[in-house]
Amino acid sequence: MKEYILLMFSAALVNNVILGRFLGLCPTMGVTTRLDAAVGMGMATTFVMTVSALAGWTVNTLLLVPFDLGYLRTITFILIIASTVQFTEMVVKKVSPLLFQLLGIYLPLITTNCAVLGIALLLVDARMSIISSVLFAIGSAMGFSLVLVIFAGLRERLAVMDVPRLFAGPPIAFIVVSLLALAFMGFSGMGAS
Amino acid sequence: MDNFADSTADFSAPTMVEGIAQVVKIDGRTAWLVPEQGSSCGSCASASACGSKGIGTTASRLDNRRFRIDNDVNLAVGERVVFGIRDHVLLKASITAYVIPLATLLLAGVLAQWQFGSDLVTLGAMIAGLVIGLGISRMEAGRLHNKGDLVPQFLRRARPGETCSS
Numbered sequence: 001m002k003e004y005i006l007l008m009f010s011a012a013l014v015n016n017v018i019l020g021r022f023l024g025l026c027p028t029m030g031v032t033t034r035l036d037a038a039v040g041m042g043m044a045t046t047f048v049m050t051v052s053a054l055a056g057w058t059v060n061t062l063l064l065v066p067f068d069l070g071y072l073r074t075i076t077f078i079l080i081i082a083s084t085v086q087f088t089e090m091v092v093k094k095v096s097p098l099l100f101q102l103l104g105i106y107l108p109l110i111t112t113n114c115a116v117l118g119i120a121l122l123l124v125d126a127r128m129s130i131i132s133s134v135l136f137a138i139g140s141a142m143g144f145s146l147v148l149v150i151f152a153g154l155r156e157r158l159a160v161m162d163v164p165r166l167f168a169g170p171p172i173a174f175i176v177v178s179l180l181a182l183a184f185m186g187f188s189g190m191g192a193s
Numbered sequence: 194m195d196n197f198a199d200s201t202a203d204f205s206a207p208t209m210v211e212g213i214a215q216v217v218k219i220d221g222r223t224a225w226l227v228p229e230q231g232s233s234c235g236s237c238a239s240a241s242a243c244g245s246k247g248i249g250t251t252a253s254r255l256d257n258r259r260f261r262i263d264n265d266v267n268l269a270v271g272e273r274v275v276f277g278i279r280d281h282v283l284l285k286a287s288i289t290a291y292v293i294p295l296a297t298l299l300l301a302g303v304l305a306q307w308q309f310g311s312d313l314v315t316l317g318a319m320i321a322g323l324v325i326g327l328g329i330s331r332m333e334a335g336r337l338h339n340k341g342d343l344v345p346q347f348l349r350r351a352r353p354g355e356t357c358s359s
Contacts (some may be wrong), residue, residue, distance in 0.1 A: 036283045036284070039283060039284055039287060040283050040286075040287055043287035043288070043290075043291045043292065044287070044291060045203075046291060046295065047291040047294070047295055049292075050295055050298070051323070054319060054320075056315070057316075059314070060315060091327055092290050095327060095330050095331045095332075095334050127223075129306075130302070130306075130312045130315050130316055130319070131306040131315055131328055133305065134298075134299065134302060134319065135299075136287055138295070138299065160340060
């Protein structure tokens with residue numbers, strides 16, 4: 001149990017997908033202008049990343065490895081992620097059309113989120129078991145959501161600050177996210193005994 | 194020190210998330226609306242692939258996002274209105290749609306791994322957990338819908354030229 005907790009903690013904070021691996025920077029800048037949008041995007045990404053990791057592990061273990069089709073891995077995973085997003089969209093629409101109205105806007109954007117593909121490929125390279133893969137994916141997605149929410153909160157405050165004209169807009173946002181990355185580097189010094 | 198904001202500035206989030214929609218149909222005392230997109234959406238680099246806009250056709254997915262409100266203020270087709278959704282609704286909707294299925298998926302997977310220790314059994318349990326979770330989500334969404342928690346509310350008629358960002 002301890003190793004699973006450490007795995008999730010490591011994926012969420014120490015090797016944070018945005019600030020440690022520098023993946024998924026587009027949604028980090030694009031949907032963090034409002035806190036509610038960041039929460040919606042974070043949760044949708046968590047769902048898609050976890051289901052993609054599950055589907056990716058299954059296809060890789062049962063199809064690509066036994067038939068020696070490793071060279072098709074990247075394109076297969078892209079297809080899996082696109083299918084997962086489409087599946088999620090259909091399910092949310094079926095579960096509740098009203099939920100689809102509220103949350104549907106974020107789903108197509110996840111198809112082009114490199115963090116989802118990056119995590120799926122990392123899991124295969126690490127040869128994890130299925131439970132470790134899913135926990136790692138959930139941990140990574142929680143770290144992704146955490147940074148989106150923190151950054152959205154900071155940007156909501158930045159919007160009402162009197163920032164020098166030269167730094168207004170994206171420049172000050174990039175400076176803030178770099179300071180956030182420095183803060184997250186502090187987690188890499190932590191050890192478990 | 195002039196560059197620093199007043200320390201008494203109000204950072205609290207607005208209580209409603211507002212959006213602009215156009216009335217496309219009047220059906221008795223019900224008005225059907227289609228939400229408008231922000232001006233930056235169409236010019237985004239991913240616009241051609243983005244589901245919020247559609248693949249270059251007018252029959253876009255916005256039509257799928259059509260919603261209805263009670264027409265108590267005599268709205269007419271073509272009018273633009275400002276509607277609002279309570280700020281906690283998005284969080285509640287996200288939890289209903291995503292967190293419940295994920296929680297059941299994870300719970301089923303952990304239990305199966307603990308009991309059987311086999312990857313294939315765990316895979317089957319996770320898929321079953323996901324399906325069960327989606328069923329629970331559907332029931333919860335129905336409950337929220339019946340309570341009226343997810344329904345957008347009419348706030349006012351939009352001013353000429355008013356956009357989401359103005």
